[in-house]
Amino acid sequence: MAGYHVPPLERLVDQFESLPGIGHKSAQRIAYHVLNMSREEAQRFAQTITDAHENIHYCSVCCNLTDSDLCPICRSDNRDKSIICVVEDPRDVFALERTNEFNATYHVLHGAISPLGGVGPDQLKIKELLKRVGDGAVKEVIMATNPTVEGEATAMYISRLLKPLGIRVTRLAYGIPVGGDLEYADEVTLSRAIEGRQEL
Structure with missing residues (x-):
């Protein structure tokens, strides 16, 4: 079985592995999941990616992602x-x-x-x-x-x-996270916390 390979499956795994945060094992799991979808589910999945790619662009004001000229935040009064x-x-x-x-x-x-x-x-x-x-x-x-x-x-x-x-x-203020311990904070985080201190 060492030489066993299915080129379309390998290409699918490679595509998922190219995504950020997806390792080889995860890419394989996702690829096998996609293969277990019905043809209609797989086509809907592929169409959703295509639709997102074609319809999402930058807001003309804030450059956030949107599917219209203005994003909901820029449209809000x-x-x-x-x-x-x-x-x-x-x-x-x-x-x-x-x-x-x-x-x-x-x-x-x-x-x-x-x-x-x-x-x-x-x-x-x-x-x-x-x-x-x-x-x-x-x-x-x-x-x-x-x-x-x-x-x-x-x-x-x-x-x-x-x-x-x-x-x-x-x-933005930076420093010790809520619930964090001082002993585990690095020097840069501690110095930022001291610089950004507030009056109680």
Whole structure:
């Protein structure tokens, strides 16, 4: 059985394995699951992927993913349009929305500045952000890029562009997670927690 292989199955496994977070064993499991679907289920599954790929695009305002010109957040009249929270990825919007605490708008950069990765400011949705703040209605931009070297560099770069426009630029607080123990926190996390301390 060592030489046994079915090329269409191998290609299917390879496709699933190319997805982020899917190893070879998981890819095999998914591929066998797909093969056990009825023909109608398999066609519906494939059509759903095609439909998503064809119908989902960037919101014309915030660059988040949507299937219409404006995403639901930008369409909403109940959102505070004077505050924009800048994130790296559409998944960050979903994470922040789950808190039910933020009632303003977002701007999705679709990445972070990474000279080593070949990603410069022109590859991100920074020009679109500058265009949004140019009308004078925006009072504050919250930088919610990831606490990585690339995220910090991106936040600083955008901050330097916005400050001369008289816009308040803030950064998400970072530090000890709720329920965490100080003894397990690294030095950078602890120093951030001390910098971001609040009065009780």
